[in-house]
Amino acid sequence: MAKDGQAGESRTGLLLVAPPLVYAVALLAGPMAMILLFSFWTQDFLDIDTTLTLNNYREAFRDPIYRELMGRSVWIAGVVTAVTVVLAFPVAYFISFHVAPRRKALWIFLVTIPFWTSYLVRVFLWKVILGFNGVLNTSLMGLGVIEEPLTVILYNLNAVVITLAHAYAPFAILPIFVALERIDRSLLEAARDLGDSALRAFWRVTLPLAMPGVVAASLIVFIPTIGDYVTPRLVGGPGGLMIANMIQTQFLRLDNAPMGATLAVLAMLSVGAIALVFVLLNRRFLKGRG
Amino acid sequence: MTALISLSGINKTYASYHALRDVSLDIGAGEFFSLLGPSGCGKTTLLRTIAGFETPETGHLRIDGRDMLRVPANKRPTNMVFQSYAIFPHLSVAENVGFGLRRSGDNRAEKAARIDEALGMVGLSGYGDRAAHALSGGQRQRVALARALILKPKVLLLDEPLSALDKKMREQMQSELRRLQRQVGITFVLVTHDQEEALIMSDRIAVMFEGAIAQVDTPQGIYRAPRSQQVAAFIGMMNFLPGTVRSDGGQLLADIAGLGTIPLPGDLAATARLGAAQFGLRPESLSIMFGSDPLPTGLFSDGTVAERAYYGDMTYYDIDLPGGASPVTCSMKNLLSRPVLEPGSAVRVAWEPGALSLFQDV
Numbered sequence: 275m276a277k278d279g280q281a282g283e284s285r286t287g288l289l290l291v292a293p294p295l296v297y298a299v300a301l302l303a304g305p306m307a308m309i310l311l312f313s314f315w316t317q318d319f320l321d322i323d324t325t326l327t328l329n330n331y332r333e334a335f336r337d338p339i340y341r342e343l344m345g346r347s348v349w350i351a352g353v354v355t356a357v358t359v360v361l362a363f364p365v366a367y368f369i370s371f372h373v374a375p376r377r378k379a380l381w382i383f384l385v386t387i388p389f390w391t392s393y394l395v396r397v398f399l400w401k402v403i404l405g406f407n408g409v410l411n412t413s414l415m416g417l418g419v420i421e422e423p424l425t426v427i428l429y430n431l432n433a434v435v436i437t438l439a440h441a442y443a444p445f446a447i448l449p450i451f452v453a454l455e456r457i458d459r460s461l462l463e464a465a466r467d468l469g470d471s472a473l474r475a476f477w478r479v480t481l482p483l484a485m486p487g488v489v490a491a492s493l494i495v496f497i498p499t500i501g502d503y504v505t506p507r508l509v510g511g512p513g514g515l516m517i518a519n520m521i522q523t524q525f526l527r528l529d530n531a532p533m534g535a536t537l538a539v540l541a542m543l544s545v546g547a548i549a550l551v552f553v554l555l556n557r558r559f560l561k562g563r564g
Numbered sequence: 565m566t567a568l569i570s571l572s573g574i575n576k577t578y579a580s581y582h583a584l585r586d587v588s589l590d591i592g593a594g595e596f597f598s599l600l601g602p603s604g605c606g607k608t609t610l611l612r613t614i615a616g617f618e619t620p621e622t623g624h625l626r627i628d629g630r631d632m633l634r635v636p637a638n639k640r641p642t643n644m645v646f647q648s649y650a651i652f653p654h655l656s657v658a659e660n661v662g663f664g665l666r667r668s669g670d671n672r673a674e675k676a677a678r679i680d681e682a683l684g685m686v687g688l689s690g691y692g693d694r695a696a697h698a699l700s701g702g703q704r705q706r707v708a709l710a711r712a713l714i715l716k717p718k719v720l721l722l723d724e725p726l727s728a729l730d731k732k733m734r735e736q737m738q739s740e741l742r743r744l745q746r747q748v749g750i751t752f753v754l755v756t757h758d759q760e761e762a763l764i765m766s767d768r769i770a771v772m773f774e775g776a777i778a779q780v781d782t783p784q785g786i787y788r789a790p791r792s793q794q795v796a797a798f799i800g801m802m803n804f805l806p807g808t809v810r811s812d813g814g815q816l817l818a819d820i821a822g823l824g825t826i827p828l829p830g831d832l833a834a835t836a837r838l839g840a841a842q843f844g845l846r847p848e849s850l851s852i853m854f855g856s857d858p859l860p861t862g863l864f865s866d867g868t869v870a871e872r873a874y875y876g877d878m879t880y881y882d883i884d885l886p887g888g889a890s891p892v893t894c895s896m897k898n899l900l901s902r903p904v905l906e907p908g909s910a911v912r913v914a915w916e917p918g919a920l921s922l923f924q925d926v
Binding site: 458460461463464465466467468469470471478479482483559 | 617637642644
């Protein structure tokens, strides 16, 4: 009887999970498999040669443009992640430690306000702010700080970093905030009681205990950033393009879907490898929590 | 006795809540001192004031002659065992215990030796490499103790350290804490809401209600001579009997509901006022006369058993006395020669006038 009940229960479970499972398989695993398959085919002028070959991969590794774009993507995503997490930490810390408990929900709500506008609008906004005749340049010139407009802030890597760091800030604030909220405040008092200054207590207790949040924030920012293609396209200029832009070009402009698929697979593998490092890091930090 | 900790005129308010009212208190060097009171009486706030986690609006705090209120917690000669133990979950047992050892003890071998010694003191030798999160409640508490004692503070502050343990464990830790305190000779200040624990462990007890200290005395002093009805009701069990104090031909008499009229005992007569009063009598100062017992030397009244509670070693009887306002509770040791009486039994109750307390604090 008990066994029947269990079987019945797992059947119900499967039934409940079925629709999203079908959805996930159809819309995620299916296309992924297609991409993988495509990456082993080659473009043969007008049609696709479906012989399985590693030629695309060979070319991807040989041609410096792909390597540079891939490297640049990892670099930009890394810088964006670092900048975002470093800027998000003080905000999360402030909300967790210095905002009255009944106001915290309000503050978190305020943090999410940028999401109310579309991502695209926010990117354009940065274009307006950072442009040659943009808000920043005209203000600085009006104040007499600079003589002529700064050109280092738009259509290059800096613009991409600034725009992405702003766009992903709430994603970084939330996990860090949650990790900080979970820290038992008496631990900090204990550190002080045992002779630590406020700074040392932060360094020895708060920061190590907040690390799972920091790692989660890094992962959440890093993964979507590395594949971002709207921001580099709109504010990156020629020097700020990333791998995703090249994938798009391969698919749509050069009509070389197999090469685009190969680059997509390689990008995924890099993200996977880096994410794995983060996950291992987090396991180390989570050890001892239970 | 020289005061190691000296508090005077301490006041602390949170918004509209007066947490500490004009608290003045001296705690001697090497004392095991308890702050006892119901939850919300301010005892923890007082402890945290000594530790440096609360800053009172007014008053002075001196430890070992030094003014302390402007000294931050990390620079005070006090260490604390937190109610939650506050064991660092990301560190091993040894790292927890050695957390407060400064870089001054840079010598690694020496540091390790001190940690071993501290762990040995609390009976956790060989646990140094364990992860802190893998410890039981009792072990966590020992780590918290070792972590504080390793720094050889002048004062060890304990915030309800035993409340999270089960009864058996708690009793064991009570005697162990006493032993430790004698061994290291450090002043212990314990916060507890458990009156039994305070009586068992302390050299002296401060009973607190609503932010103010009601009485400071030895355990016997608090139990035998509670200064107010509130203290008497909080510490142990107490029968309160309404009555009056009157004068008859120069002699003070007490009319006590259910017990009759007696000349007021000498020690009470010294402070008594004429008029309404509450008389207090502990359950052990009343005894039921059994056939085999010798005749009473004190006073006695006749009554009926209303209710009984059997505790194994003791039986508590609620006895209706004619003319009494409510039943009085009487505790009897269960001897083989004594039957456990059923409700409704007629009994004769003897009591000692010398054990009476008198409250006229209204």
